[in-house]
Amino acid sequence: MQYHNSFGIRFLPIITSFLFLVVSIPDELYATGAERQPEKAYKSFVLENGLEVVVVENHLAPIATVELAVRNGSFTEGPEFAGLSHLYEHMFFKGNERFERSQDFLSYLSKIGAIWNATTREEVVYYYFTLPSQNLKDGMKLMANTIQTPLFNVEELEREREVVLGEFDRHEASPLFSFLRAMDSVTWTDNFTRKEPIGQRNVISTATPEKMRYIQKKYYIPNNSLLVVAGDVDSATVHRFTERYFSSWERGPSPFETDPPPFPKPLAGKYFVEVPSPIELVQVNYQWHGPSVSIDPEATYAADVFIYILTQDQSRFQRRLVESGVAQSAGFSYYTQNYTGPIAVSIATTEEKAKEAMDVLWDEIQAFDSPDYFTDEELETAKAYLRVEHLYDAEETSEWTHTIGFWWSTTGGLDYFRGYLDELSQVTREDIQEFVRTYIKGKNYVLGVAANGRALAKLNLKPDQELR
Secondary structure, eight states, X not given: OOXXXXXOOOOOOSOOOOOOOOOOOOGGGGOOSGGGOGGGOOEEEEOTTSOEEEEEEOTTSSEEEEEEEESOSGGGOOGGGTTHHHHHHHHTTSOBSSOOSHHHHHHHHHHTTOEEEEEEOSSOEEEEEEEEGGGHHHHHHHHHHHHHOBOOOHHHHHHHHHHHHHHHHHHHTSTXXXXXXXXXXXXXGGGGGGXXXXXXXHHHHTXXXXXXXXXXXXXXXXXXXXXXXXXXXXXXXXXXXXXXXXXXXXXXOOHHHHSOOOOOOOOOSOEEEXXXXXXXXXXXXXXXXXXXXXXXXXXXXXXXXXXXXHHSTTSHHHIIIIITSSOSEEEEEEOOBSSOOEEEEEEEEOTTTHHHHHHHHHHHHHHTTOTTSSOHHHHHHHXXXXXXXXXXXXXXXXXXXXXXXXXHHHHTSSHHXXXXXXXXXXXXXXXXXXXXXXXXXXXXXXXXXXXXXHHHHXXXXXXXXXXX
């Protein structure tokens, strides 16, 4: 999940396996000291209005990042608001009471040396400025002004609607966009709009300032937000500036107590989706409902480890599918979410080998819980690489703020984030088998196939034969 778009649309194109070097893992990577646990190396406090604040000190470079994460995103959107969390994100930078004109706002960002951006995902929206640490005060004051006093000027909104629709156009131009959207519509049924940050074209094109203000009053409140300040900063200074600039932000009713989003309904059966697409290869995807991080957190750790096992080049999964030549690529993914995360297994193959590849893929899925599907060495290597990746990500504080904001919003706090590596290190073969048996093997799923018209005609796939 270390990607950046203006919105976090979940794409599963031709998923390639990760390339891992075969190296020995130093014992010190399993150290438990604070210096090896960046997810615990922060300070935090809460203002009286409910705003949670996290401070991550890293004095390697004179740079600071000021980020505000809000529990908003497509999971809060019924059909009438589909895509408006993302549009709101665009309007965030289009004027406030301090800088009424967007060009003045952007000029000031340039003056203080700030790099700025934002992301809308399913279960979080975050905004950030990265700037010289000597300008921390300016950045925090600007964030406070911007979050509390947006203007939603009609002319600016009309322009941004077109910008967002342009992004929609670019994604629609992707050969696999229609395929993935079709699969998601079947996978999530009534909750489809809550899983698609890109939204619906007609909702975006008719958005009004009143709808923007509704989102602001409902979700953009301090007790539904997290401020993360990271880099060359000290917690006492951050605390002082936070009190000065954010304490007047008015608390509001918790949106998830007054209007909790619905969880997706379980899949009622097995479904087949076939979509013509102008691609040379044949794309085959299976999709299941995976665990909710609040209901079954243990399964999420097992899923993460299993992903790394399967995507190593020498795994049985890759050998049977890619090294054998029946598929060009093979992938497995799970996206950690509170409101049910998707599990996906996918391959890209040729027209000539598609049916054979689909049979091999199905056989592999059925074998996922076999006691010898992976070795002890593969299990420990996967856990070690996850730890290395975690430590590596923490080195870049401007990216680490996104990680903190994501986990805070999705898991309802930072306990999961703080305990992640500890829990990961405890994952066993039996945990992975339990994950597979609970969420994949023998469970309802959506099978999707995308290919060009010629290939689909030649394959002549029959749902009653392919749904097993």
